[in-house]
Amino acid sequence: MIQLKEISKTFYSKKNEEVTALKGVSLEVKQGEIFGVIGYSGAGKSTLVRCVNLLEKPTSGDVVVNGASLKNMSKNELRKSRQNIGMIFQGFNLLKTATVYENIAIPLKLTGISSKEIPTRVEKYLAIVGLEDKHHVYPGQLSGGQKQRVAIARALSHEPDVLLSDEATSALDPETTHSILDLLLKINREFGITILLITHEMHVIQKICDRVAVMENGEVIEQGNVIDLYSSPKKRTTKKFVNSLFPNDLPKEILEQLKKRGPIISMTFVGTSADKPALSQLSKKFDVDANILSGNIVQLKDKPFGKLVAHIQGETEETDKALHYLKEEGVQVDEVEINES
């Protein structure tokens, strides 16, 4: 659906200093999925998403949407292709001096939608975002969540195949964030709209994304299914993002003391194994004591995902058998390195 092929982007500051925001980024967003890009500030996320609809022109590389290369398009073709890609922003980008109705109707008029069709579209999409009673209100009279709903209705009113979301929930409180994410899920499921979103928040990824790419210093350092990435993060930055959901605040000295008496392990549970009492069986089956040090279960889009850090105390032969048993039960077990916890 969307293919980014070796995209690089270099900016030049006023002093003519080079800033390379993207370094050969390649990724593919499949039709109908919600794809998240996560990274810390300055990683290049905004630049990446803006390259998808050529709000930013890549210095090199190509963007292919629905099989058509944006690079080779005439201005006219590009304008048409852009209409197929909606976008929402952290700051909503609404016209302050126009009503909610006008905020949606004016861009429709500019893209040549007939004046007969415009009221039908505005009403339809305001109803979908739950703001059918706000036609004549100005953005200043709306909450942040309502403003984002207007922006979503404006994007949808062009009936795009793809919606790009640039930190759309970053300015919102947690409850409003959840309602906007639920709305994005509904749009994806009911209208089959493919969503590419960027965020610096893991809970956004876990709630609605199917796949995720992690960006750092202008590069995609890791990508894959959300579940795979959460259960086996490879890169340090990815581990940091995942560990932020599972804080382990035990002092290093205590962990070092415990480690002398048996391994400290982190157990990852995915899906049904998240509620299996595998750990409670250990002391019954083997001559070990299992003590939970920290733990949490989070709900991913379709499955629960949990992590427990536990100390397994006992003779090496018994702790080895216990770890083997856990693995056989389908629990992913990793020894905790003290400096990373």
Ligand SMILES: Nc1ncnc2c1ncn2[C@@H]1O[C@H](COP(=O)(O)OP(=O)(O)OP(=O)(O)O)[C@@H](O)[C@H]1O
């Ligand atoms: N128009 C520009 N001119 C010069 N440098 C830019 C421009 N846009 C982005 N950059 C630089 O490119 C790098 C990547 O910026 P970008 O905004 O894409 O990152 P980001 O991951 O979206 O960060 P944030 O979450 O803080 O917006 C940064 O070093 C930024 O300063």
